[in-house]
Amino acid sequence: EDDILAKLPLKGKKLLLTAGPTYEAIDPVRFIGNHSSGKMGFAIAKTAANLGAEVYLVSGPSHQIIKHSLVHRIDVTSAQDMYDACHKYFANVDIAILSAAVADYRPKNVATQKIKKKDASLIIELEPTKDILKSLGEIKKNQLLVGFALETNDEVSNAQKKIEKKNLDLIVLNSLRDKGAGFARDTNKITIIDSDFKEKSFPLKSKKEVAKDIIDEIIQKLSH
């Protein structure tokens, strides 16, 4: 019994995870997206499943591939699709990690036909999308809720504000200052901050190793 827990510390735990970008339609052939590859989220999914967790991986459009009997992949396109999928699973999970790069805005009106070009500038009005992480923070019961933060300035204080605003237990701050870190890269440099604002900084590492650090931190949190 003790042996199984040592090897599979997440056995019996359910994890909701978001990964990748979202695409927000402009018309039937165009969208607003971002450069997120999904690599970080998929690495977390694999690490958690290898430690025994049952993973609900809600992924935006991504070329990443994952094959593990404990990983259930739910493919979505827009922020609204991702919101709906997260709300479907959240009540039944123990942990939620939201690593997706969700669009903050979407076109207010989606053209039903392809927009034709004209000799004038085109203005597309955007409206805010729903904040999935914040919405889960508002309804959370015993779930451990983990967010990500991408900041270019006042990194730590901005990340701390997100912990409070979204009612998080942990936030993973992605440092963009390091050239090897971030979107579409194989490496990341992170700082993990908890709800008491205790910080832990990690060196530049592969996303696989970063996933292990994040999961280790979550396992420690779950044990007290």
Ligand code: CTP
């Ligand atoms: N997030 C989300 N739904 C959104 C926007 C963000 O769930 N509509 C989540 C991200 O997955 C991430 C966290 O919120 O875990 C922080 O995302 P980030 O873009 O850093 O922060 P925002 O709150 O969107 O604020 P800003 O982009 O202005 O820094």
Ligand code: CA
């Ligand atoms: Ca954002």
